[in-house]
Amino acid sequence: MAKDETHRAIEAVFRIERARLIATLARMTRDVDRAEELAQEALLIALTEWPKSGVPDKPGAWLTAAAKRRLIDGARHEAMRTRKQAEIARELDEEPDMRVEAVEAAIDDPLGDELLGLIFAACHPVISPEARAALTLRLVGGLTVEEIARAFLSNDAAVAARITRAKKAIAKAGVQFEVPRGAELTARLGSVLEVIYLIFNEGYAATTGPSLVRPPLCAEAQRLARILAGLMPEQPEVLGLLALVEIQASRLAARAGPDGRFVPLTEQNRARWDQLLIRRGLNALARAEALDGADGPYALQAALAACHARARSAEETDWVRIAALYDRLGRAMPSPVVELNRAVAYSMAFGPEAGLRLVDAIADAAALRHYAPLPAARGDFLFRAGRTDEARAQFEAAAALSGNERERDFLLARAAACAP
Amino acid sequence: MRVMVFVKATEDSEKGLPPTEDMTAMFEAMGKFNEELVNAGVMVDGDGLKPSSHGKRIAFDGPNRSVIDGPFAETRELVAGYWVWEVKDMDEAVAWAKRCPNPMPGPSELEIRPFYEMEDFGDALTPELAEQEQKLRERLSGE
Helix, strand or coil, X not given: CCHHHHHHHHHHHHHHHHHHHHHHHHHHHCCHHHHHHHHHHHHHHHHHHHHHHCCCCCHHHHHHHHHHHHHHHHHHHCCCCCHHHHHHHHHHHHCCCCCHHHHHHHCCCCCCHHHHHHHHHHCCCCCCHHHHHHHHHHXXXXXXXXXXXXXXXXXXXXXXXXXXXXXXXXXXXXXXXXXXXXXXXXXXXXXXXXXXXXXXXXXXXXXXXXXXXXXXXXXXXXXXXXXXXXXXXXXXXXXXXHHHHHHHHCCHHHHECCCCCECCHHHCCHHHCCHHHHHHHHHHHHHHHHCCCCCCHXXXXXXXXXXXXXXXXXXXXXXXXXXHHHHHHHHHCCCHHHHHHHHHHHHHHHCHHHHHHHHHHCCCCHHHCCCCHHHHXXXXXXXXXXXXXXXXXXXXXXXXXXXXXXXXXXXXXXXXXXXX | CEEEEEEECCHHHHCCCCCHHHHXXXXXXXXXXXXXXXXXXXXXXXXXXCCHHHCEEEEEECCEEEEEECCCCCHHHCEEEEEEEECCCHHHHHHHHHHCCCCCXXXXXXXXXXXXXXXXXXXXXXXXXXXXXXXXXXXXXXX
16 A cells, blocks of 8 residues: 555544544543644554554554553653643553553443543533534544634634634633533533534525535534434434434435525425435434424424425425424424424415414514514515515515525525516 | 445355354444444444345346346345445545454455535536426426
């Protein structure tokens, strides 16, 4: 094998191990930056050793052992400088056996607790949701700062600063790299699910920029949701979120037309929906429901997505069932945005007037003041009720509020179609 | 990216299931590997296939179709099982495939093939072609 090829192969192995390696090291050092550095040093050692010795049987344990040795060496050197490092050095020295087998036994972590601990730390509520997303993509997804910046259409410096602030906030709050228990688990899990869904949505319904969807970001979120569902198979809302992102992602290819234009759900070519993802989503939803999780906010949203996934054509959509699911979602997760979607469902199930009645009830909600989907929905109801003049004004207002160029084109086209 | 990983058939796999004790050991090793794949968010789908003696081929030649019953020769070209994985790149797929326990009692092979993705079609799917497809769909649905 050529040298480059060998290096690429080693780096691929490293990428597979990286998140768990950082998780183990962060738990030892209580310092994410140091954990990342040590992981990087372990990679450099592997790049010199493995071309000679071959990739070891337990590459994860090997890398952990190498990083741990570096940590001890470093700590010994610095032992006199600070007490904290001296303590760490002593603690580590008390662990007698540093051979790969011993490390492997010590990190015998069939439950994936360490990786979970890292995910919970990166998604800790002391950090803002955007910074949580960036830190999770960096530490767990293994994306570079440049990749994250590109994904969020931000610049490298801003993302790097956001990650640095997030790490400082974790250190300052004394966040443990452990999986929370009991009541705290429920609260903290909500924060983790929120981050994964935020990442997904930024890929699925890009709020800014020229392209409507950014599939790589969706893929990252799906991967995170799958990892979480693998590690927490008994948590119904984890399965609910997994179901939701799998089913929504099944429509990625159909959501944007070949010219990049937005194609609404009812007009999508359903032959382009990814049946494998739909099947995975329906399966995850069934598991969530079997765990008594049918009324969780994510499971309900997944159930809504599933209604569309099951309909072979737009005409076959069971809007009455969708309207009933929105009634339940409105109780599980009251929000003006849910009410708006409930209005859309009612308009489809019971006619545009039913939609208008519901949408008028939330017209003054502060959260919807600059929210393009509100006038877009009202425009649609008015259009279908034959009130085209009023509809046009609503579509134009919606276009003025939309930050996405493709969505704006779509709304302006609908406004133009209101001409008498 | 999405890849399909084929477990290529061998003379052993073409004979059908191995003796129970061998099978238990294989299931155990493969189960552990599959669990790793699931926990890494890599595995999307996968299953094993019966020997080609249970299979059929449909041969096309112009307007003619003929059905050929298995088993089929060229054992090395047959498939005994598959996975669908989501990975970042082929390097990652190769790294995972190397971790797979040998799926067969003797020498065997895995083959990794990437799926076509939206962007692979690129300019081939022009707006004109898309419009044509749309018209065809409308005709089919009787609009």
